[in-house]
Amino acid sequence: MADITSPVEALHLGSPVSVPPVNTWANVVQQKRSMKKYDVNISETNGESVVMVPEEVFEDSSPLWEDFFIGKFLATAPHVAKVHAIFNKIWALGDKSQMIELIEINSTTMKFRICNPVTRNRVLRRSMWNLAEIPMVMSKWSPFREESSLEFKTVPLWVHLKNVPMDMFSWKGHSFVTSAVGEPVRLHLETAQCSNFKIAKVFVNADFSKELPRVMNFSTSAGKHAKV
Known part of the structure; x- marks a missing residue:
């Protein structure tokens, strides 16, 4: 087993300690949504302005819609307020900063926004959830398949x-x-x-x-x- 010394113990021993800043979910979201000024080189081809997009724009870049899921109930869904209250209790675990957002698409389908990546993975890994004895299947939503996003294979x-x-x-x-x-x-x-x-x-x-x-x-x- 590795010998691990906590920051408090190290201070008592007189060792210099560098304590990293607390990385809260609020900080993560802020970093994710931060913006910067790019140097844009504009050239002209056939009378039209052309800008070459650098690879940096695509590296470690997450789409804004990665948080969205589609929930498909196998029967008429409970009232959206009930779904919102129960799943926030189950998934957000009482953390108001991680509240699940959702909108009703139709009588059997709802669209969820889950910002916490740990919760997203847990929800997707289990795939099927039950609410008021009505099974609901969760699937990733994507604008590339908007028309078929409500259909599960x-x-x-x-x-x-x-x-x-x-x-x-x-x-x-x-x-x-x-x-x-x-x-x-x-x-x-x-x-x-x-x-x-x-x-x-x-x-x-x-x-x-x-x-x-x-x-x-x-x-x-x-x-x-x-x-x-």
């Missing part, structure tokens, strides 16, 4: 199946049933061990380009029918 989630016929309680049977939702990946251990026949759990990369089915009716050539 695939989202990993657990699908719970009820009333699966016993003759379909198999890897192939569960795969077929959940293919209506997306791409089946694996069975829950509880389902694989047949410890619960009332509810089968399958991990699926759900296809969010179409509305997810709540109930599906299945029929066989032998005349059997099942509602799952």
